Amino acid sequence: MRDALVAAAFQLFLERGYEQTTVDDIVALAGVGRRSFFRYFPSKEDVVFPDHERCLADMTAFLAESGEAEEPVHRVCDAARLVLRMYAENPTFSVQRYRLTKKVPGLRAYELSVVWRYERALAEYLRTRFTGRDGTLQADVIAAAVVAAHNNALRSWLRSDGKGDSDAAVDHALGYVREAFGGAPPAHRGGEQPEDVVVVVSRRDAPLWRVVQEIESALGRN
Amino acid sequence: MRDALVAAAFQLFLERGYEQTTVDDIVALAGVGRRSFFRYFPSKEDVVFPDHERCLADMTAFLAESGEAEEPVHRVCDAARLVLRMYAENPTFSVQRYRLTKKVPGLRAYELSVVWRYERALAEYLRTRFTGRDGTLQADVIAAAVVAAHNNALRSWLRSDGKGDSDAAVDHALGYVREAFGGAPPAHRGGEQPEDVVVVVSRRDAPLWRVVQEIESALGRN
Secondary structure (H helix, E strand, O other), X not given: OHHHHHHHHHHHHHHHOOOOOOHHHHHHHHOOOHHHHHHHOOOHHHHHOOOHHHHHHHHHHHHHOOOXXXXXXXXXXXXXXHHHHHHHHOHHHHHHHHHHHHHOHHHHHHHHHHHHHHHHHHHHHHHHHOOOOOHHHHHHHHHHHHHHHHXXXXXXXXXXXXXXXHHXXXXXXXXXXXXXXXXXXXHHHHHHOOOOEEEEEEEOXXXXXXXXXXHHHHOOOO | OHHHHHHHHHHHHHHHXXXXXXHHHHHHHHOOOHHHHHHHOOXXXXXXXXXXXXXXXXXXXXXXXXXXXXXXXXXXXXXXXXHHXXXXXXXXXXXXXXXXXXXXXXXXXXXXXXXXXXXXXXXXXXXXXXXXOOHHHHHHHHHHHHHHHHHHHHHHHHHOOOOOOHHHHHHHHHHHHHHHOOOOOHHHHHHHOOOOEEEEEEEOOOOHHHHHHHHHHHHOOO
């Protein structure tokens, strides 16, 4: 019945426009009562984004399962891929919704609030992993960067009518964030960065012999 | 009259709550008619954020003035500081509004839409500067990271009741983004990072004596 309500709602939104369609119209077309509608969807906006609550719950559960050994930036990138997967499950529906959302300011505002909740879920997880003095700053910035990269790739895919390889596009976009914030695994870095540069970070007051030892070790010369 | 309307609105929001205050209540307290209210503010939400439109216009103008010689990440960081300045102009009002916004879901949604518009203004500028294959990706990610860093510092300052050095907090937060995306000038890096850490980047095939020379120079020991 939930799917039938979503299908009826979208048929009417596309035919008449979002604002011109009432919940009564939707339930009449789906052949059910108003109470059934509100059992599934708190409001008309929610029928446009029927799977975000489930996806948010999946994301929160996925992040809660993370162990200490997981590289945190890698983990939030994987969490963001859950959102892509939801869109990619049903390209036709996702493209229709994208077009509708662009036209209706109320849906745009609703979508911003959903995006904000995804971003907070990622940031909350990162805050548990980055516990230094700048932990909340790092968490907030990286969460925002991951969401922006994901959405950049997702929107390109939606604008291409759901054609093309959405996974590859999102991987590429998230790779940019992981390079910037050091969450790229060694194999990835090896492919991306030139092998001929070595970075050494040292305390200013470290004795010089200690620094040289570190460099020799980084260069693989000892 | 505009300031009187804002003052009356906030007095009532704090006394009765936002939802319980009508535009009629506000104009009655300010001693003006309804039409005066709507001449300044399209809606009750707008009276809560009276200066965002001006600030958005200032930001857009500031970015439009940029020359090719400006480092783009540096430029968007300076643009973000315009928002901080607006908040810092009137700490008491900003702190009151922060508390109010946290409590009222409708204002939270309105604020998200304002933040989104700032982010888009930064991203649009960056898109004109990053014209490579990944230009829109870089622009979107850096704009989101700048906004997240700015807001992290701004919120800390608001939570501390507008005490403390908001400029220093935002500089520090934006410094993190500039380091990640390569927009930090050498002088800035020196001021931001703890003085007791030295970073040396060297070609892997450089002779060791050359690397040691670089370190000595970085440590100021030669």
